[in-house]
Amino acid sequence: MSNRPVTPLLDRVSSPADLKGFSDAELRQLAEELRQETIAAVSETGGHLGAGLGVIELTLALHAVFDTPRDRLIWDVSHQCYPHKILTGRRDRIRTLRQKGGLSGFTKRSESEYDAFGAGHSSTSISAALGYAVARDLGTAPEAGVGDAIAVIGDGALTGGMAFEALNHAGHLKSRMVVILNDNEMSIAPPVGAMSTYLNRLYTGAPFQEFKAIAKGAVRHLPGPLQESAKRAKDLIKHVTVGGTMFEELGFSYVGPIDGHDLDQLLSILRTVKTRATGPMLLHVITQKGKGYAPAEAAADRCHGVSRFDIATGEQKKTPANAPSYTKVFANALIAEARADRKVVGVTAAMPDGTGLNLFAERFPERTFDVGIAEQHAVTFSAALAAGGQKPFCAIYSTFLQRGYDQIVHDVAIQRLPVRFAIDRAGLVGADGATHAGSYDIAFLANLPGMVVMAAADEAELVHMVATAVAHDEGPIAFRFPRGEGVGVELPEKGVPLEIGKGRMIREGSRVAILNFGARLKEVNEAAQALAAKGITPTIADARFAKPLDEELILRLARDHEALITIEEGAVGGFGSHVAHLLAENGIFDSGLKYRSMVLPDTFIDHASPADMYASAKMNAPDIEAKVLEVLDASDAAAKRA
Known part of the structure; x- marks a missing residue:
């Protein structure tokens, strides 16, 4: 009807x-x-x-x-x-x-x-x-x-x-x-x-x-x-x-x-x-x-953003969640850290609900600061909080953090102040389209001296990255995570600080290595299953850090495999570019390594479902599988010519 x-x-x-x-x-x-x-x-x-x-x-x-x-x-x-x-x-x-x-x-x-x-x-x-x-x-x-x-x-x-x-x-x-x-x-x-x-x-x-x-x-x-x-x-x-x-x-x-x-x-x-x-x-x-x-x-929010709903009742027709959202996981992890460390404070720019800081505010209202739609102020305010001995978590969407970039450079990075940037809505976010896509933060943060840049591959990793940020006092640190629900992994009771600049091996394979940075790991694993049916077993690693890079891990993957593929939910100039620079500086390309970097395309992607947007970007599991087959075909062709 x-x-x-x-x-x-x-x-x-x-x-x-x-x-x-x-x-x-x-x-x-x-x-x-x-x-x-x-x-x-x-x-x-x-x-x-x-x-x-x-x-x-x-x-x-x-x-x-x-x-x-x-x-x-x-x-x-x-x-x-x-x-x-x-x-x-x-x-x-x-x-x-x-x-x-x-x-x-x-x-x-x-x-x-x-x-x-x-x-x-x-x-x-x-x-x-x-x-x-x-x-x-x-x-x-x-x-x-x-x-x-x-x-x-x-x-x-x-x-x-x-x-x-x-x-x-x-x-x-x-x-x-x-x-x-x-x-x-x-x-x-x-x-x-x-x-x-x-x-x-x-x-x-x-x-x-x-x-x-x-x-x-x-x-x-x-x-x-x-x-x-x-x-x-x-x-x-x-x-x-x-x-x-x-x-x-x-x-x-x-x-x-x-x-x-x-x-x-x-x-x-x-x-x-x-x-x-x-x-x-x-x-x-x-x-x-x-x-x-x-x-x-x-x-309470006057129906700011709604899913499909019944007009008579206003009841929204939401798909039941199979796992908690990344935003809620971040909020709960931050609350747990704040219970143990009274210096932990939260800062947001008019997005308490969207960043999860509304939950933090319920528990620690005196340690929560909503500065209004003022990202520049939020960043510099956080910088001074850090200079004053607090541990500020500046929680801003990736696309809105761009507005505070000058302050990130001048007020945070140059002064090496330990501001913790919690970057929600990383990657392609769906119906809000290009204006809300978190495409550029890896590139614009990873080029700053002294900045630590992490990306969570799943919700458990996010908990550990919150703990890592709390423990890091040597300078600014950022961690990014996507919109929506997690992949359903078991959450740790307490986050454990990661060793700065160290990735992790997911599985050992041969010929080709896939080095993931961020939340495409689920698609990487799905692609690996499809490749296994074709007799191909790729090595899979999760970088965790775009800055500083795990140089030892990356160089080992490059030297032990015919091909290396990186994948990230960000634009060119980010993680893959830093990996390419490392490989070039170490003469790895001279040995004939086939290197490919899967990044978001050099265009603004129009609104659609996240799956459709990533399909347009050619970054879903079938695309990763196709990239592996393409690079191995190139490797075989090169071997025949030799």
Whole structure:
């Protein structure tokens, strides 16, 4: 049975231009239809639900008032863009969200002209909107048809330093642009810090509440015919009377707070802004994440990210786990270490649940620090914690750690401070696609002097690597692990520190050696079983460390075999490149060794299931088997020529 709602007005919308023919009353009905269509679509595909439901009215009002795509609408993070996609000619594909060959879960310039700027991470929208505004002012934009630039940024994303850099620059340049502060008191987790407190004061403070009461009372005493006009005037006066001092000092005209679910109010104010704005404007809009869907409103995370679910109950249809997730294994291992060592502390950048530090915080709240969406600050804060004698575990997704790379170099590595980097979401992560893939951390960390870089082949190895990081005080150390459940190995009661720079043998074989780094070991073993049926028994080793390399192990594998293959869930320039350098420096290639390095391809891989993504990358068990057969065929051919 189809769960598609009845949507007579939405059925008439093929592009935002169609909205111009709707009355305000029809737009109110359309908002409800758009909400129901969003819920129905995500119930079939899974994805980000709560964020989109919170901006239904705002999305509709923006497209109804402004002239997209000529006016550039830029969504920060853009996980809230599903309603935007429905309105911009992609409704017929909305049930392909986050699936192979389907719509991206984020804005994507190659997908639609209405996606003015790609996203998937945070705090970039104001910079992008300012860039469009300046291009217009310089005279290049009219040829491209660029009009207004509108950035929609959440209060959580406003904790990112890049947003403040852009606000500062925009206030200085004074170009006409609009920033919509979508204040829902929640990004993925509740926002933290002084900015959240400041925004809360703006719409809960006594002056604002008193002004609302006075205005409401005054309107009540007017003659009936004048009440509606007075109400509109009251709303407009209210929004310019309650000022956001900080934003005004930065050079923005501040309007707000605005009820982000009152479509009439949104339309009135946006129309005024479009008609009269001359410089940078900031509209402070109050919304509720998950608005209009009871299960989302009741959920602790407001249904930020969901799997397929039953619309009536909100119950998600999750596949039962066969093993604990790597994230939970990390959290439990860190908790165990923290019980024994009071210097162990956890630091995260607005991702306590995603990194497992929410579990750590339940046990050690005074030793847990969520710094907001501020990876650069998280790294330097951790560096100073380490300098002060603590043992900080800086837990950040691989793809987000890139944002703190300068700090890793200058504030951690050069000073040889023992910051422990726990890198979740290593490798290809699935439906979130290229913006969330952990492809580059091996390469950008392993080239730093004094950095130790580990990768867990399974969840038991992860427990040992947490213990290794606790015990390592000589400098920075990092360990990476993938998203999702482990392979089901037995977990040790307690982690045992590994010898730095030493790998392990998995099985002895002949002719070809496979040197694994990371969580492809399961696929390596599956490939070995298939090869055994063909009479080929490869040697298998797990490197554990990309920096420092186990030189003794690698050189022995190279000298005792015809061929050596490395495999890693990372881009070129990582583990395999370091191994190749070692072999070259020791003259191993002169002896005729056949060397191959299996890495992620030099391209951004679109969203799909992790298995499909690794198939595209040619890194699944059949691909490893094929690589072994290929290199042995090359070895046999060389032997015949000799």
